[in-house]
């Protein structure tokens with residue numbers, strides 16, 4: 001198990017380019033199974049989860065050329081469907097959440113799919129009901145073997161009207177991919193509509209699918225006979241961008257985030273501005289100037305600000321841990337309300353050990369009383385519980401007095417490409433030990 005050793009307190013400076021989006025990559029790379037023709041994908045992040053999914057495709061006998069580290073050409077013209085029943089698949093796919101999205105394309109193209117218990121962050125219950133019920137409504141039948149393994153059969157997928165129980169992101173992606181080659185028309189209401197789902201739909205349309213309503217929560221999909229090849233480029237990773245904004249504010253650094261894809265960031269910049277962080281937009285770059293103090297806004301009536309997650313276009317739950325850590329050095333107070341996941345806030349114990357003033361009200365809510373830089377956090381030894389808490393602890397460590405050691409950094413490597421090297425380039429004192 002690797003660790004990061006960080007000597008905190010250094011102000012950083014420079015430019016950083018966000019990686020291609022992790023959660024988009026997991027959808028897009030799954031979609032290559034929908035055609036026997038070549039699909040070229042660029043701006044692929046070089047991170048554990050995405051590399052694992054690419055390996056899984058290779059083991060399914062998909063041909064993969066990697067002319068550059070960030071580019072893959074996939075061709076799924078001789079897929080070994082039986083691999084999905086193997087123990088090797090069960091084990092490997094259990095290491096990431098994204099593997100669940102192989103099911104939709106497999107059903108669409110090969111009429112069967114196997115879903116083992118997916119991996120990903122242990123951040124509370126993560127049910128698959130939306131996926132399975134969606135497949136069932138399209139005509140699939142399933143067998144549940146009791147150990148988290150679903151076997152799905154769909155000799156004949158038929159378009160229908162689906163009202164999703166919740167706008168699950170991977171659930172929506174899965175159902176879209178199952179429906180593109182179903183007979184007739186599928187309507188999905190209460191669909192997730194974040195930029196990565198939009199990207200998936202646009203790519204599928206380029207492959208020959210007929211999807212309308214892209215960007216809304218009401219999608220209409222007219223089934224087609226087959227799909228063809230295409231090229232696709234991943235958007236910049238909005239969670240990484242939010243993490244870099246938080247990093248700059250917390251460490252009083254002057255950082256420019258290059259080519260940030262600002263039009264796809266939705267409400268994210270606004271939430272950081274509510275914490276008092278200054279953001280300058282220059283073309284598609286975001287400049288975060290070094291700020292002595294940032295002050296949390298109140299609501300219009302003077303009430304304490306609450307920041308909470310909500311399906312897109314609401315604020316993503318994946319940035320709440322970052323917002324929380326940044327608030328610890330702000331002037332003012334904020335209530336962080338993590339509505340979607342019940343086990344994502346426990347990492348605040350470590351921030352409290354570092355000297356932050358936080359009251360964990362219950363598993364979903366934490367009140368942060370900002371220190372306003374009157375007192376620095378102290379470096380400590382800690383372990384990264386999940387990907388975003390891990391980066392939040394890293395940001396805390398970079399701002400703290402003295403040395404911190406962060407263990408279990410595989411969690412961070414799941415989603416942040418070469419993070420130690422990229423931070424070193426900004427002047428951070430961080431090393432992998």
Ligand SMILES: CC(=O)N[C@H]1[C@@H](OP(=O)(O)OP(=O)(O)OC[C@H]2O[C@@H](n3ccc(=O)[nH]c3=O)[C@H](O)[C@@H]2O)O[C@H](CO)[C@@H](O)[C@@H]1O
Nearest residue numbers: 023026097098125126166167168169170171311317318340
């Ligand atoms: C690989 C991938 O893309 N992972 C992302 C995806 O996971 P994933 O697709 O697994 O997450 P879901 O959208 O299914 O839902 C996440 C959790 O939120 C709950 N929920 C969801 C919608 C809702 O309206 N109310 C509600 O409470 C669900 O019950 C579940 O516990 O979306 C999550 C929510 O943006 C992100 O945190 C994950 O990073």
Ligand SMILES: C=C(OP(=O)(O)O)C(=O)O
Nearest residue numbers: 097098120121318387388
């Ligand atoms: C929760 C996340 O990832 P996953 O769904 O892959 O566990 C995340 O990216 O913050």
